Amino acid sequence: MTAEDIKQSKDFQNPVCMRDIEEAAHSIHEVGRVTPLIQSMFLSRNIAHGEVYLKLENMQLTGSFKFRGAFNKINHLSDAEKARGVITASAGNHAQGVALTSHLLGIDSVVIMPHGAPIAKQEATAGYGAKVILHGDNFDEAHQFMEEEAERKGYTIVDPYNDVDVIAGQGSIGLEILDQMWDVDTVIVPVGGGGLISGIATALKSFNPNIHIVGVQSENVHGMTASYEANKLTTYSKGKTLADGTAVATPGDITFPITKNLVDEMVLVNEEEIAKAMKDLLQRTKTVAEGAGALPTAALEAKKIDSKWLNHKKVVALVSGGNVDLEQVSKNIDHFLVTTNHSVG
Template identity: 45%
Template structure:
């Protein structure tokens, strides 16, 4: 069984290689959650994710003969970058098998660290099979993303840092996919202070660890799709499950709407960009219906910041809509001078900003002699938007709320 000694050794190996990421107190999230919230900023880690801790620890422990043959892994994201970065530092040949639909940004980042990229399959499982095939044929060492003692030890160094920075911590909330991060942190923290609660959070679409803990055995689960691709793991590890059976106090799930809200609030209030998988802990904390956290000292691990820029644009849009800051309405008007001015004057009187206007006379759903106007509007909050809706009704302006 993995021990605290292994995590301490990993920490020594990682000195000078990775960042010691900050544990920052957040006034905003403390107020929103009703407890003292500290954010563990692994989104600021080298390669943009905690994964480099475990990857470097594992590769550093290989024999000279194993190093000479090189390493290989399968990943479409953070683990790929962590393995590639660690291999570059240690001057070890590295191959990463990625699905054909992997994000171009993540492919580019992995290649920039010096890895040879092999594309295979459309899903991770197919890439994994190809990586194992290459490993057997060429004698390369496969670097598992989570179910490996050395990898878990590397991730556990996060727990040591949290306890040193905040010895009075009561609860640590950790994202869970395959379980490597949670297992390492749980083992480290419980070895220092057994009464600290470890809470794991998964996506509702991939709740394999939750189901496995409840059934006492490894269970494969996939209930659809999620934006949190970093924790989209159908089947947790045997080793990670055995550790979390002993040390995990509670495990919960969140949906994509909660993740979007947490990512948006992190950007707007904390000025921090976090990927969906990295935001699940905060998404849970802002709701947390099943655990009483009021007044406690809570550390939330923001595990990564490698978010696709196109997805980020969607997050901003949906976040603004979700809190009532951005609304879209459609208004049909008689096409004559002064009609649109009446709408604009009402909007201006309510102190709502017009962001965008689409004026359509030729659409199939526009009556002859009418014009349809679609407006994107910026309000202060939901209450402000509702006041505008009331003013439009009072002015006899008929509208359809689009979003």
């Protein structure tokens, strides 16, 4: 794929359309939840000087938006594909979506998770009935092993992001946002492999091309941002991140062109900014967010988004998931308590 192939152009053809997303939303809503959209007075008054709303996907089944894409993908499989059993690779949230969907539909599932995946996500995935295998030090290594296992044993792959049915499922969030606030101005979305923002951007831009869409990633792992800036698929990873759910070094070849053509900007936040956003969401808005789910709030608090897209605007910041280990929550609280005490002293 060359830069010429994926540049912003009227020739761009999105493999996902509104009809796909509407059909996905219909099937997902038969079993899943329409998640709340609530205003954060803290972010509205103190940070953005507009109306900031949180789309609480941490209240979706399995505690993450990932249930949507997993359900839509598996629901579209043929009987033969279902009979072979499904396999996926995930740091945890997609894993739980696949595991719960497989349980609901009576399908065997195998999930490859990297070593170091949060214990809470490992236990929840196994609790839904999936066979959990730990392999590799990061998502990309787990993903490669998943492909090898699928080839060896005949499993049907349920990719966590680079799949049109998964993208359509995640796009159902965009439809819900429009149902809840049709005149939204700016939407801020966490980004890993790109399935979430591709689906949401497709839904929102189909309705109103003027909605400003911002993707947020960690400075430590941001393959999509690097690709977005280079105008070609690019790998970027320099360490671990609190936003483990978005720790994808190389985005998908399906999600990248959609993101490049429909997303208005990509911004990066550092680990301290992510940790602070997690703390503030818990303390100020009573919302439990994992690192990936806190990325949009981190971008707002760190002033990474131009005020012209925020001031006097209706802004939606997506809290994509809340599956965080209690140990990590405790560390965050202790860290900021120590910082506060030192600053006071």
